[in-house]
Amino acid sequence: MHKNKSNNELESQLDAVSIALKKSIKNLDSYTHVRGESLYVDDVNIRQGTFHAVVFDSPKAHGKIKSVDYSKAEALEGVERIFTYKDIPGKNQIGGIIPDEPLFAEDEVHFWGMPIALIVAETEFIARKARDLIEIEIEELPVITTGKQAKEKGSLITKPRSFVLGDPEKAFKDCEYVFEGETFSNGQEHLYIEAQGAYAEPLENGTIKITSSTQGPTAVQRTTAQVLGVAMHKIEVDVTRLGGGFGGKEDQATPWAVMAALATYHLNQSVKLILNRHDDLRMTGKRHPYESTYKIGLSKDLKILAYEAEFLQNAGAAADLSPAVAERTLFHATNSYYVPNVNVTVASCKTNLPPNTAFRGFGGPQGMFVIESAIAKAAHDIGVTPRAIQEANLLDENDVFSYGQIAKKVEAKNSWESVKSIYNIEAIEREVEEFNNSNSAYKKGMALMPICFGISFTNTPMNHARALVHIYLDGSVGISTAAVEMGQGVNTKMMQIAANVFSVPYEKIKIETTNTTRVANTSPSAASSTADLNGKATLKACNALLKRLKTVAATYLKVTPEQITLKDEFVYIKAKKTQLEWTQLISMAMLERVALTENAHYATPEIHFDKTREKGHPFAYHVYGTAIITTTVDCTRGTYKFDSVKIVHDYGKSMSKGIDLGQVEGALVQGIGWMTMEEIAYNDEGKLLSNALSTYKIPDIFSVPKIVETVPLETKGHELAILKSKAVGEPPLMYGIGAYFAIQNAIKAFNPNYDLKFHAPITPEKVLMGLYEKNNI
Ligand code: MTE
Numbered sequence: 026m027h028k029n030k031s032n033n034e035l036e037s038q039l040d041a042v043s044i045a046l047k048k049s050i051k052n053l054d055s056y057t058h059v060r061g062e063s064l065y066v067d068d069v070n071i072r073q074g075t076f077h078a079v080v081f082d083s084p085k086a087h088g089k090i091k092s093v094d095y096s097k098a099e100a101l102e103g104v105e106r107i108f109t110y111k112d113i114p115g116k117n118q119i120g121g122i123i124p125d126e127p128l129f130a131e132d133e134v135h136f137w138g139m140p141i142a143l144i145v146a147e148t149e150f151i152a153r154k155a156r157d158l159i160e161i162e163i164e165e166l167p168v169i170t171t172g173k174q175a176k177e178k179g180s181l182i183t184k185p186r187s188f189v190l191g192d193p194e195k196a197f198k199d200c201e202y203v204f205e206g207e208t209f210s211n212g213q214e215h216l217y218i219e220a221q222g223a224y225a226e227p228l229e230n231g232t233i234k235i236t237s238s239t240q241g242p243t244a245v246q247r248t249t250a251q252v253l254g255v256a257m258h259k260i261e262v263d264v265t266r267l268g269g270g271f272g273g274k275e276d277q278a279t280p281w282a283v284m285a286a287l288a289t290y291h292l293n294q295s296v297k298l299i300l301n302r303h304d305d306l307r308m309t310g311k312r313h314p315y316e317s318t319y320k321i322g323l324s325k326d327l328k329i330l331a332y333e334a335e336f337l338q339n340a341g342a343a344a345d346l347s348p349a350v351a352e353r354t355l356f357h358a359t360n361s362y363y364v365p366n367v368n369v370t371v372a373s374c375k376t377n378l379p380p381n382t383a384f385r386g387f388g389g390p391q392g393m394f395v396i397e398s399a400i401a402k403a404a405h406d407i408g409v410t411p412r413a414i415q416e417a418n419l420l421d422e423n424d425v426f427s428y429g430q431i432a433k434k435v436e437a438k439n440s441w442e443s444v445k446s447i448y449n450i451e452a453i454e455r456e457v458e459e460f461n462n463s464n465s466a467y468k469k470g471m472a473l474m475p476i477c478f479g480i481s482f483t484n485t486p487m488n489h490a491r492a493l494v495h496i497y498l499d500g501s502v503g504i505s506t507a508a509v510e511m512g513q514g515v516n517t518k519m520m521q522i523a524a525n526v527f528s529v530p531y532e533k534i535k536i537e538t539t540n541t542t543r544v545a546n547t548s549p550s551a552a553s554s555t556a557d558l559n560g561k562a563t564l565k566a567c568n569a570l571l572k573r574l575k576t577v578a579a580t581y582l583k584v585t586p587e588q589i590t591l592k593d594e595f596v597y598i599k600a601k602k603t604q605l606e607w608t609q610l611i612s613m614a615m616l617e618r619v620a621l622t623e624n625a626h627y628a629t630p631e632i633h634f635d636k637t638r639e640k641g642h643p644f645a646y647h648v649y650g651t652a653i654i655t656t657t658v659d660c661t662r663g664t665y666k667f668d669s670v671k672i673v674h675d676y677g678k679s680m681s682k683g684i685d686l687g688q689v690e691g692a693l694v695q696g697i698g699w700m701t702m703e704e705i706a707y708n709d710e711g712k713l714l715s716n717a718l719s720t721y722k723i724p725d726i727f728s729v730p731k732i733v734e735t736v737p738l739e740t741k742g743h744e745l746a747i748l749k750s751k752a753v754g755e756p757p758l759m760y761g762i763g764a765y766f767a768i769q770n771a772i773k774a775f776n777p778n779y780d781l782k783f784h785a786p787i788t789p790e791k792v793l794m795g796l797y798e799k800n801n802i
């Protein structure tokens with residue numbers, strides 16, 4: 026890169042910053058991000074002659090394909106070829122959990138946006154023009170867009186599953202209060218800034234290298250091999266970083282990579298396929314909408330004695346990850362409460378929407394919204410505050426979850442009591458009440474939201490990872506793992522681990538791209554477990570290298586290895602510094618022919634789950650926390666602002682405070698967006714109406730809470746968390762659920778006749794209707 030003087034000046038300033046960073050670590054990507062130098066798929070230097078591809082997708086949600094006429098498109102100058110299912114040498118199948126999803130439609134289409142063909146041309150512009158020239162005739166079939174419709178027609182992805190604890194039927198009879206109701210939570214668009222995409226290039230002997238924006242490089246590799254009918258070792262997948270994934274690239278980055286590779290396979294030329302925003306919004310799945318019913322039973326002293334719920338998950342037209350997402354809904358159905366009698370059931374309903382998929386929280390938030398709704402309803406009808414019910418039922422040490430795991434190191438009450446005392450809950454309640462007494466055009470509402478989120482893939486076999494660590498001759502270090510950097514800062518955490526073990530500065534450590542030829546057979550970066558799994562593997566590999574190096578140093582210094590430590594690039598004998606430097610030690614090890622590379626494997630111990638009994642110990646640990654959220658509703662307009670969110674969060678012993686705080690704040694805002702303003706709309710024909718940012722509103726700087734304060738809960742952390750620093754990626758999203766109830770409480774303050782409704786998102790339109798329903802003002 027050409028450097029001018031001011032660039033050099035900037036660099037020396039950055040050096041100064043990086044020295045300061047050794048003390049408090051910032052996301053290592055922050056330099057390249059702010060300078061626009063971070064590499065994404067679209068930044069790959071493409072080869073001369075690279076083709077560009079565009080997907081032709083179904084213009085109807087359900088039907089039989091009567092005919093497709095590609096002739097005009099094919100005749101367009103610059104169009105190289107159009108690929109359909111007929112060009113697939115292996116299997117036309119990309120289903121991850123259940124083989125129910127073709128890459129390209131054959132004779133039927135099942136959702137609006139379902140890929141039918143890939144148009145490959147000299148430029149993307151030409152490919153798009155060609156797409157407009159394709160003529161398709163579809164004989165339409167009935168369209169299902171909701172879970173209820175699907176259930177009535179018996180259209181399910183898998184058999185429903187239930188978690189049962191105690192005897193709810195019997196317990197309901199002993200309850201002082203029993204309430205029933207229904208809830209709905211809508212889907213959510215991932216809206217990663219970097220749209221889905223991949224770049225495939227032919228190497229020699231039929232090998233194809235794919236640069237993909239995926240959370241799951243192995244999923245891309247395995248599925249590509251299956252579709253092309255080649256061995257996995259012919260497919261190399263490389264990931265530098267993602268411009269966001271949020272679960273949307275756990276499984277759904279795969280088809281685009283496979284399509285690019287399919288074209289490369291046939292043309293022996295590199296092919297680039299990046300969806301534009303419209304195509305991405307239309308063709309990809311989202312968070313699952315849920316229609317649910319609940320029944321909650323309480324004792325006179327507000328103990329929840331029994332809870333039942335049925336969750337109808339709108340899975341879309343194929344399984345994708347839906348069964349796994351459904352499972353996590355059951356795991357989190359009682360949030361951070363102890364309920365002795367539980368019966369919760371989930372059904373994955375097959376509809377004609379794009380297959381819905383992983384989204385931060387993975388079904389957990391949907392489950393938690395329902396029990397919080399049940400509590401709100403019970404509180405309203407009994408005439409107590411929701412807080413009184415929440416507080417009476419928080420999990421305690423050794424309480425049992427409905428799935429059999431015994432709660433250990435529980436922080437539910439600790440975080441709840443901490444947030445109450447640190448932020449003086451009585452004062453907040455008083456302030457809200459006084460405001461409401463003296464204002465008629467604006468009303469405030471407040472809610473508390475406790476969270477409890479299980480850490481591990483609920484599918485036990487997925488909980489493992491590997492790391493490959495090289496120490497180079499000059500003492501610099503290269504680390505490869507399965508961790509995919511998607512903005513969550515996992516690379517920074519990996520770097521910290523190695524820097525800690527070797528006691529070398531961050532500059533000596535490089536986190537390599539995530540590549541299937543270096544680290545194979547990996548789980549996706551998901552379930553908030555990436556840092557735990559890959560970090561523990563990295564720690565193991567680094568420690569093994571350190572042990573070898575200590576032996577080399579001990580032999581040279583004529584002491585025992587136990588007496589050796591490394592500190593700030595020097596070898597110490599006990600507390601005494603020697604003249605032996607890190608780089609010399611590495612040279613010495615080379616001369617002694619000691620291996621400076623290590624490959625380590627880590628599998629989470631202790632976890633297990635028996636799906637036949639629906640019992641076990643699926644989670645390494647749980648993450649806890651509590652938020653207080655306060656809102657002001659404009660009762661003339663139905664609009665609202667969030668005054669503040671005050672959180673006590675269980676980070677364990679955070680290893681990267683800035684990164685973890687960023688995760689809490691980002692997840693919170695994403696959760697508030699889901700609950701309050703992000704409204705996905707499909708019409709009855711299954712067409713996405715909210716297909717642009719003008720019709721799909723996400724939180725912006727004006728709609729985020731004015732104040733967000735987060736206090737770390739002082740705990741010892743957990744041994745199964747990396748360096749006792751607990752997973753943080755998903756749990757804080759669920760604080761956002763409190764936003765729904767805060768708004769609802771403000772509506773109640775204005776309109777005492779308001780009938781509680783649990784239909785998220787609670788958009789300004791719904792707020793306005795709530796403010797004036799059955800209201801004589
Ligand atoms: N943060 C950013 N900036 N971008 C993302 O895409 N994904 C979230 C969360 N935080 C995401 C993010 C999701 S869905 C998960 S599962 C975790 O990060 C994954 O990373 P982790 O396992 O390292 O926490």
Ligand code: HPA
Pocket residue numbers: 275346349353383387481482483484487551552553
């Ligand atoms: N969380 C996130 N992603 C997953 C899981 C999970 O529990 N299981 C499979 N993919």
Ligand code: MOS
Pocket residue numbers: 240270271272273275383384385386387550551552553755
């Ligand atoms: Mo996150 S939904 O597990 O990618």
